[in-house]
Amino acid sequence: MSNDILFSNLLELGLNQMEANIYLALLYEKYPNMSKLAIGLGISRVTLYQAIANMRQNGFVENQTENDKTFPKIVSPQRILGKLQQKSAFLSTQAEQLDKLMPKIMSLYDRTSKDSVVSFYQGKSQFQTLFMSLLDENKPILHFGSNEIFAELVGYDFLELYVKQRLVKKIITRETTFDFNYLRRRRKEFENEYSFYKFLPKESEKPGSYVVVGDKISLWNPVLPRIITINDPILAEFFRFNFETLWGFLG
Numbered sequence: 001m002s003n004d005i006l007f008s009n010l011l012e013l014g015l016n017q018m019e020a021n022i023y024l025a026l027l028y029e030k031y032p033n034m035s036k037l038a039i040g041l042g043i044s045r046v047t048l049y050q051a052i053a054n055m056r057q058n059g060f061v062e063n064q065t066e067n068d069k070t071f072p073k074i075v076s077p078q079r080i081l082g083k084l085q086q087k088s089a090f091l092s093t094q095a096e097q098l099d100k101l102m103p104k105i106m107s108l109y110d111r112t113s114k115d116s117v118v119s120f121y122q123g124k125s126q127f128q129t130l131f132m133s134l135l136d137e138n139k140p141i142l143h144f145g146s147n148e149i150f151a152e153l154v155g156y157d158f159l160e161l162y163v164k165q166r167l168v169k170k171i172i173t174r175e176t177t178f179d180f181n182y183l184r185r186r187r188k189e190f191e192n193e194y195s196f197y198k199f200l201p202k203e204s205e206k207p208g209s210y211v212v213v214g215d216k217i218s219l220w221n222p223v224l225p226r227i228i229t230i231n232d233p234i235l236a237e238f239f240r241f242n243f244e245t246l247w248g249f250l251g
């Protein structure tokens with residue numbers, strides 16, 4: 001038990017597991033046979049000498065001489081305790097200083113986390129989750145880009161559920177999308193006082209979309225599939241301006 005405690009304290013002071021095991025082995029060997037010590041530890045002599053040199057540099061091993069031979073000698077366990085107490089006192093001081101600065105640090109953290117947040121989503125289930133989360137803010141939705149490839153990814157039944165939920169919340173959406181048969185066929189059901197569509201030629205379609213809701217932009221890649229969301233009012237306004245320009249151009 002005592003060795004276990006000493007071992008864990010050596011790790012806490014920065015030794016790796018091999019070095020801590022060397023320290024414990026030298027605790028029982030005043031004049032160690034380095035070859036036998038290496039075999040007992042399951043390492044090469046070269047590795048053993050390199051580890052001891054590192055321990056000597058960091059103050060855990062000293063040299064001792066006997067009959068003109070030099071042997072490694074560990075520093076007293078009492079000095080290990082002193083090192084541990086010194087580190088504990090240092091950490092306690094650092095914790096107190098950090099505690100005093102915490103209100104200022106947290107105000108900076110809260111400000112930056114609200115001003116600009118980037119999130120990543122991947123996979124069909126996360127696409128569905130993010131689709132539904134577009135309705136959480138109860139704000140108008142602008143969508144530009146592919147529609148058919150997304151409908152196939154999340155499923156047409158899910159798409160209809162999303163549309164129904166949006167209509168229940170009376171959230172207006174405007175979509176500049178590429179023509180595809182499903183939307184043309186269901187347009188009378190989907191297009192109403194809360195839903196507006198303008199179409200681009202199918203042959204010019206590129207996979208991908210962006211959605212703007214409030215201060216948030218979502219960039220949708222249906223091929224991987226992956227979504228990047230950015231909470232940034234300046235970028236949101238930039239994408240909104242691009243959407244409105246194209247919307248007006250299409251008449």
